[in-house]
Amino acid sequence: MASITAGQPEPQATRPARRSELQAERVRAARLFLLPMLVALTLVAAWPLFRTIYFSFTDTSLSNIGAGKWVGFDNYLSVRTLSSGKVITRGVLVDPAWWNAVWNTFRFAIISVSIETVLGLLVALVLNAEFKGRGLVRAAILIPWAIPTIVSAKLWAWLFNDQFGMVNDMLMSLGLIDHKIAWTADVSTAMYAVLIVDIWKTTPFMALLCLAGLQMIPRDMYEAAKIDGVHPIKVFFRVTLPLVKPALMVAVIFRLLDALRIFDLIYVLTPNSSATKTMSVISRENLIDFDKFAYGSAQSTLLFLIIALAVILYIWLGRVDLGGQKQ
Amino acid sequence: MAEIQLKDVRKSYGSVDVIKGVDLEIRDGEFMVFVGPSGCGKSTLLRLIAGLEDITSGDLLFDGKRVNDLAPSKRGIAMVFQSYALYPHMKVYDNMAFGMKLAKAGPDEIRRRVEKAAKMLHIDHLLDRLPKQLSGGQRQRVAIGRAIVRDPKVFLFDEPLSNLDAALRVATRLEIAKLHHEMKNVTMIYVTHDQVEAMTLADRICVLRDGLVMQVGTPSELYERPNSLFVAGFIGSPKMNFVNGQIAQGFNAHTIGIRSEHMVVDNADPVWRGKVVHAENLGSDNFLFVDIGSEEPVLVRQEGKTAIPWGAEIGVRPLIENLHRFDETGNPIR
Numbered sequence: 315m316a317s318i319t320a321g322q323p324e325p326q327a328t329r330p331a332r333r334s335e336l337q338a339e340r341v342r343a344a345r346l347f348l349l350p351m352l353v354a355l356t357l358v359a360a361w362p363l364f365r366t367i368y369f370s371f372t373d374t375s376l377s378n379i380g381a382g383k384w385v386g387f388d389n390y391l392s393v394r395t396l397s398s399g400k401v402i403t404r405g406v407l408v409d410p411a412w413w414n415a416v417w418n419t420f421r422f423a424i425i426s427v428s429i430e431t432v433l434g435l436l437v438a439l440v441l442n443a444e445f446k447g448r449g450l451v452r453a454a455i456l457i458p459w460a461i462p463t464i465v466s467a468k469l470w471a472w473l474f475n476d477q478f479g480m481v482n483d484m485l486m487s488l489g490l491i492d493h494k495i496a497w498t499a500d501v502s503t504a505m506y507a508v509l510i511v512d513i514w515k516t517t518p519f520m521a522l523l524c525l526a527g528l529q530m531i532p533r534d535m536y537e538a539a540k541i542d543g544v545h546p547i548k549v550f551f552r553v554t555l556p557l558v559k560p561a562l563m564v565a566v567i568f569r570l571l572d573a574l575r576i577f578d579l580i581y582v583l584t585p586n587s588s589a590t591k592t593m594s595v596i597s598r599e600n601l602i603d604f605d606k607f608a609y610g611s612a613q614s615t616l617l618f619l620i621i622a623l624a625v626i627l628y629i630w631l632g633r634v635d636l637g638g639q640k641q
Numbered sequence: 642m643a644e645i646q647l648k649d650v651r652k653s654y655g656s657v658d659v660i661k662g663v664d665l666e667i668r669d670g671e672f673m674v675f676v677g678p679s680g681c682g683k684s685t686l687l688r689l690i691a692g693l694e695d696i697t698s699g700d701l702l703f704d705g706k707r708v709n710d711l712a713p714s715k716r717g718i719a720m721v722f723q724s725y726a727l728y729p730h731m732k733v734y735d736n737m738a739f740g741m742k743l744a745k746a747g748p749d750e751i752r753r754r755v756e757k758a759a760k761m762l763h764i765d766h767l768l769d770r771l772p773k774q775l776s777g778g779q780r781q782r783v784a785i786g787r788a789i790v791r792d793p794k795v796f797l798f799d800e801p802l803s804n805l806d807a808a809l810r811v812a813t814r815l816e817i818a819k820l821h822h823e824m825k826n827v828t829m830i831y832v833t834h835d836q837v838e839a840m841t842l843a844d845r846i847c848v849l850r851d852g853l854v855m856q857v858g859t860p861s862e863l864y865e866r867p868n869s870l871f872v873a874g875f876i877g878s879p880k881m882n883f884v885n886g887q888i889a890q891g892f893n894a895h896t897i898g899i900r901s902e903h904m905v906v907d908n909a910d911p912v913w914r915g916k917v918v919h920a921e922n923l924g925s926d927n928f929l930f931v932d933i934g935s936e937e938p939v940l941v942r943q944e945g946k947t948a949i950p951w952g953a954e955i956g957v958r959p960l961i962e963n964l965h966r967f968d969e970t971g972n973p974i975r
């Protein structure tokens with residue numbers, strides 16, 4: 315506004331000024347509305363995150379949180395050469411237990427989210443069709459998701475129980491297995507047990523998100539295809555799938571974020587099994603159980619970085635349209 | 642080649658009867674227009690013919706064969722939807738080619754037909770665009786093109802122009818009229834509630850009301866010899882004047898109807914006299930609203946351009962040979 319020349323007619327000069335005043339007013343209002351949210355986020359998210367990152371650079375212990383000293387990157391990686399000439403490396407980055415947890419986390423996240431997406435989409439397609447009692451089925455299918463994770467984990471722990479569990483009983487009587495399996499304790503089956511429960515629990519959520527996407531597709535698009543006699547499978551891959559893809563990608567992000575920080579289900583269903591220990595589980599273990607508070611903080615910080623990286627990568631590779639601009 | 646017959650066709654959704662027994666014959670190569678007020682069942686009837694809805698009872702025959710249970714794709718029809726129903730993620734070309742079966746037509750044949758249709762509709766320069774990069778009128782033409790490439794025997798349109806602005810509507814209307822001219826063997830069924838579209842496009846018009854056929858006939862038949870008060874009022878713009886009561890009784894009728902162009906201003910030998918309460922000059926025509934003592938002022942199309950001021954007392958005379966008389970039930974007295 316400073317560069318208005320003297321010869322410019324009056325109305326042209328004032329109009330943009332008035333509009334920008336209006337704009338400023340809007341911005342002010344927006345800030346005001348955002349403030350409570352920002353304060354809340356700072357208190358519950360930013361501050362703990364910042365503290366955790368700080369602790370990861372100290373030797374803080376749980377017994378005296380205030381007394382930690384700055385140790386730099388030692389919790390992540392420290393290389394010492396002993397007088398004997400032997401080199402000792404320590405820290406999270408060379409901890410096999412940590413990398414095992416990273417591997418478990420990603421294995422769990424990728425397998426569970428993939429299966430949940432496919433199943434969820436299938437369920438959504440069924441729920442999107444018209445049939446009697448659809449409302450009831452839609453509500454009923456949400457039940458697994460509505461049950462608190464701890465409850466469903468306990469429930470499944472009983473189903474999976476090696477002596478009294480229904481799963482073994484059923485498989486035995488069907489003749490599919492000849493001896494009882496300790497589903498949650500056995501290293502070779504623990505991950506499957508966790509996956510089964512998670513898929514059982516979260517598929518409804520995925521289905522719901524997919525259903526919302528499916529309902530956005532206008533019905534006459536299908537009618538046009540029907541008149542053209544396009545095969546339903548071709549319609550699914552060429553029409554339905556491309557059109558629900560944006561909704562699907564967002565749903566997958568939600569689930570991926572959830573799956574990468576899975577904790578409760580594993581903590582309850584398969585405690586202390588190295589086959590299922592994830593990043594969240596192992597960092598909690600260090601933070602609380604083993605009194606390696608700083609070490610646990612370093613793991614938490616890495617957990618944060620890894621998840622952030624994974625999601626950024628996903629958004630970038632999938633060109634996910636979070637802002638909805640493409641429509 | 643397709644002749645379509647509907648025999649006592651009914652459709653109900655649950656306990657709601659929407660189509661209440663329609664008997665109709667649509668001739669081969671004919672342009673048939675369904676008109677009627679909103680909610681009268683035009684779209685439903687069209688969707689029954691398309692096979693998008695199941696017929697509750699009655700028979701639908703294509704060339705004498707019952708097709709009630711035939712899948713839409715097997716009926717040799719193509720449909721243009723009001724909302725265009727283009728696939729938003731596909732280019733115009735793919736939108737037009739999507740419905741064509743590769744087995745029947747090779748890729749060269751598909752390309753040839755798409756390009757031919759596109760040329761016909763002047764959208765051949767748009768084939769590489771997405772639907773969202775097109776204007777409303779262009780989208781509508783793509784939707785029509787998509788129907789053309791299928792080489793249908795029956796062309797169904799459900800209010801194809803209702804999303805277009807007035808100028809574009811006229812242009813596309815001409816386009817469709819031309820299309821009908823070029824595709825002589827194709828039977829066309831066109832749904833609209835715009836009776837100007839109906840009058841200009843139709844070979845025959847079918848007026849529907851509350852799920853029943855009121856009258857079927859050529860535009861001039863409907864215009865000149867409406868067989869009910871409803872059709873008389875529905876067909877024609879501006880609407881026919883209706884006069885009840887004392888004045889109508891003078892003509893031995895419960896209601897008389899007279900179109901504005903069949904009234905003349907005649908101060909020398911008037912039938913009715915009244916004040917001009919309003920006047921509308923449309924440029925080509927001058928319409929006078931004359932209060933002759935009926936419930937509503939009657940509309941008179943004025944010959945010539947002599948300005949008649951509001952409030953002036955004038956005499957008008959209906960042309961008796963064009964006067965329509967109706968009894969209490971709305972049936973014509975002839």
Ligand SMILES: Nc1ncnc2c1ncn2[C@@H]1O[C@H](COP(=O)(O)OP(=O)(O)OP(=O)(O)O)[C@@H](O)[C@H]1O
Pocket residue numbers: 654657659677678679680681682683684685686834
């Ligand atoms: N799926 C349905 N379930 C119940 N009633 C329906 C259904 N579809 C249409 N109807 C009813 O059938 C009647 C006719 O609908 P239709 O769409 O054929 O009207 P229309 O003549 O095309 O009207 P418009 O000019 O507004 O498009 C309406 O009263 C409508 O409420």
Ligand SMILES: [Mg+2]
Pocket residue numbers: 683684685800
């Ligand atoms: Mg309709």
